[in-house]
Amino acid sequence: MSESGQPEQPDFAKGVALSALDEGVPLSGSIDGGAAIMVRKGADVFVVGAECTHYHGPLAEGLVVGETIRCPWHHACFSLRTGEAIRAPAFDSLPRWRVEEVDGKIFARERLAAPMTKPAPTRAPKKIVIVGAGAAGFAAAHRLRAEGYDGALEMIGADLLAPYDRPNLSKDYLAGSAPPEWLPLREPAWYHDNGVVLHLGRQATALDVSQKLLTLDDGSSVGFDALLLATGADPVRLPIPGADRPNVFYLRQLADADRIAAACGGASRAAVVGASFIGLEVAASLRTRGLAVDVIAPEAVPMARILGPELGAHIQRLHESHGVVFHLEDTVTEIGDGALTLKSGAAVAADFVVIGIGVRPNLSLAERAGLAVDKGVLVDEYLATSAPGVYAAGDIARWPDRITGERIRVEHWVVAERQGQTAARNILGFNERFDAAPFFWSQHYDQTISYVGHAPQWDRCEVSGDPASGDCAVAYWRGARKLAVATLGRDLDSLRAEAAFEKALG
Incomplete structure (x- = not known):
C-alpha cells in the first residue's frame, strides 16, 4: 500500500x-x-x-x-x-x-515508434480546398495528411487566426483560467511542415461547381479538384434598440472572447441574454471573474426543451447557488445606457451585455452555387453534396441520421470534427458512412454535462439518479426509440450509451 x-x-x-x-x-x-x-x-x-x-x-x-x-x-x-x-x-x-x-x-x-506514415492514396484529387478553418476544416486537413495525401491542400478561413479550440472560449478561457497558448489546435509550423496553405481573413464569395473554381472576397480565384464546405454558423443577432451599442457582445471568435474579458476589467455587473449552453457557460465564467450576472430568457426552465425539466431545473439551481439571477419567461425590449428594459417592465442594470440566443448556419455560398439546401446543406450518408466532388461538414451539413431516422443538422464541435474526418476519407475514396452518434459536453462551474445522441423532440425522459447529487443519467425517448442520453457525473455511462447507439447502427 x-x-x-x-x-x-x-x-x-x-x-x-x-x-x-x-x-x-x-x-x-x-x-x-x-x-x-x-x-x-x-x-x-x-x-x-x-x-x-x-x-x-x-x-x-x-x-x-x-x-x-x-x-x-x-x-x-x-x-x-x-x-x-x-x-x-x-x-x-x-x-x-x-x-x-x-x-x-x-x-x-x-x-515503440510512432506508426509509419501511410502511403499516398491512389487516384486522389490533385488539389483539395477546404472553405472554413474551424473544427470541421482543421479535422479534415489533419486527416487528409494522416491518410498520406500528398497533393495540394488549401484552407480558406474568415477568422484572422489559424484553427483554435473554440469550445474553450466560453469556458476556461473566458473565466481566465486557460492561457491563450492552450487554444491553437496546431502550432504555425505544422501547417508549413504539412504543406497546408492558409488563406486567413478571407471569405469565399462565389463557387462555380462546374468550373471547380472559388472566388474570394479580395477578387482572387482558387481552383480545386475536390472541395469541402465547412463555413460554420454565425450568431443570431438580437433585433432590438440598443443591440448595436459598443458594450453589447456576441461570442463566436477568439477576438470576441478577448473583448468580453477586457470589458470585465472595469465592470461590476453583466447581463446575459439567452439561457443557451453558450449563454450559461458565459454566465459561469463571468461569475468566476467576480461579476454580478443576470440572465434573461423566455423559457420557464433553462434548457428544459433539450435536457428535460429535472436536469434543466438543476442547472438553474446550480447557477443560482453561485449568485446568478434569472429573469425567466421574459425578453429584452431595449438595451440602454447601463440597463436593459424587459418586456415585463423590469429593468436590469448591466455594464455590458453578452447575447447568446443561437446561431444560424452560413449557407449563402452553397445557395448561390445552386447546391441542394434545406435548413442546411443537404448531404448523403457520405457527406457528399448534390454537386460532384463537393462535400459539406459541420454546422452547415444536414445529413440522414440513423438514430432519429431523420435528416438532422447539429451545431456541436465534436460532431463537426468527426464529420471533417469522415469527409476527408471520402474525398480520398474510402466510401465511409458518417454514423457517429452526436456528442457534446457543457461545463458549468465544477459540473460537466455529457450528451450523446440527438433528441430535438421527445415525448418522455427517464431519470436515473438525482441531479442535485451531481450523479444522474437522463434518457430521452420518442415512442419506442431512444434518441439521446445526458449524464452528470457518469462518464462511463455516457461512453456506454455512445457505444450502444453505434452498435444499433452497425
Missing part, C-alpha cells in the same frame, strides 16, 4: 501477472517513470499512455470497445494496437510499448 492508503500501481516494466488482467478493463500502472495503462483483449495485451491527448482525460476510467479505448471526458477514441487517435476531439497518438509474456507475466519493454 502507498502512504495515501491506495494500492500501489504496478511498474509494467517489472511485469504483471496475466491472471490479474480482466478482459477489456484498463489497469493503471507506470513505465519509464510515466503513467500508462495495460489492457487485455483476447490473446493480445496492450500498453499505452494513460492520458488522453486532447485534455489529459484519465483513460483508465474510459471504455474499451473492440481494440479501441475511449476517453471518459470528451469521447476521443484511440487504437490500442497502434496508439493512433482515430476519432476526434483528440488528434495526437498515444505513446505505446512493446509487450512480452514470460512465465505467465506480461512485461512492457521498449517504447
Whole structure:
C-alpha cells in the first residue's frame, strides 16, 4: 500500500501477472517513470499512455470497445494496437510499448515508434480546398495528411487566426483560467511542415461547381479538384434598440472572447441574454471573474426543451447557488445606457451585455452555387453534396441520421470534427458512412454535462439518479426509440450509451 492508503500501481516494466488482467478493463500502472495503462483483449495485451491527448482525460476510467479505448471526458477514441487517435476531439497518438509474456507475466519493454506514415492514396484529387478553418476544416486537413495525401491542400478561413479550440472560449478561457497558448489546435509550423496553405481573413464569395473554381472576397480565384464546405454558423443577432451599442457582445471568435474579458476589467455587473449552453457557460465564467450576472430568457426552465425539466431545473439551481439571477419567461425590449428594459417592465442594470440566443448556419455560398439546401446543406450518408466532388461538414451539413431516422443538422464541435474526418476519407475514396452518434459536453462551474445522441423532440425522459447529487443519467425517448442520453457525473455511462447507439447502427 502507498502512504495515501491506495494500492500501489504496478511498474509494467517489472511485469504483471496475466491472471490479474480482466478482459477489456484498463489497469493503471507506470513505465519509464510515466503513467500508462495495460489492457487485455483476447490473446493480445496492450500498453499505452494513460492520458488522453486532447485534455489529459484519465483513460483508465474510459471504455474499451473492440481494440479501441475511449476517453471518459470528451469521447476521443484511440487504437490500442497502434496508439493512433482515430476519432476526434483528440488528434495526437498515444505513446505505446512493446509487450512480452514470460512465465505467465506480461512485461512492457521498449517504447515503440510512432506508426509509419501511410502511403499516398491512389487516384486522389490533385488539389483539395477546404472553405472554413474551424473544427470541421482543421479535422479534415489533419486527416487528409494522416491518410498520406500528398497533393495540394488549401484552407480558406474568415477568422484572422489559424484553427483554435473554440469550445474553450466560453469556458476556461473566458473565466481566465486557460492561457491563450492552450487554444491553437496546431502550432504555425505544422501547417508549413504539412504543406497546408492558409488563406486567413478571407471569405469565399462565389463557387462555380462546374468550373471547380472559388472566388474570394479580395477578387482572387482558387481552383480545386475536390472541395469541402465547412463555413460554420454565425450568431443570431438580437433585433432590438440598443443591440448595436459598443458594450453589447456576441461570442463566436477568439477576438470576441478577448473583448468580453477586457470589458470585465472595469465592470461590476453583466447581463446575459439567452439561457443557451453558450449563454450559461458565459454566465459561469463571468461569475468566476467576480461579476454580478443576470440572465434573461423566455423559457420557464433553462434548457428544459433539450435536457428535460429535472436536469434543466438543476442547472438553474446550480447557477443560482453561485449568485446568478434569472429573469425567466421574459425578453429584452431595449438595451440602454447601463440597463436593459424587459418586456415585463423590469429593468436590469448591466455594464455590458453578452447575447447568446443561437446561431444560424452560413449557407449563402452553397445557395448561390445552386447546391441542394434545406435548413442546411443537404448531404448523403457520405457527406457528399448534390454537386460532384463537393462535400459539406459541420454546422452547415444536414445529413440522414440513423438514430432519429431523420435528416438532422447539429451545431456541436465534436460532431463537426468527426464529420471533417469522415469527409476527408471520402474525398480520398474510402466510401465511409458518417454514423457517429452526436456528442457534446457543457461545463458549468465544477459540473460537466455529457450528451450523446440527438433528441430535438421527445415525448418522455427517464431519470436515473438525482441531479442535485451531481450523479444522474437522463434518457430521452420518442415512442419506442431512444434518441439521446445526458449524464452528470457518469462518464462511463455516457461512453456506454455512445457505444450502444453505434452498435444499433452497425
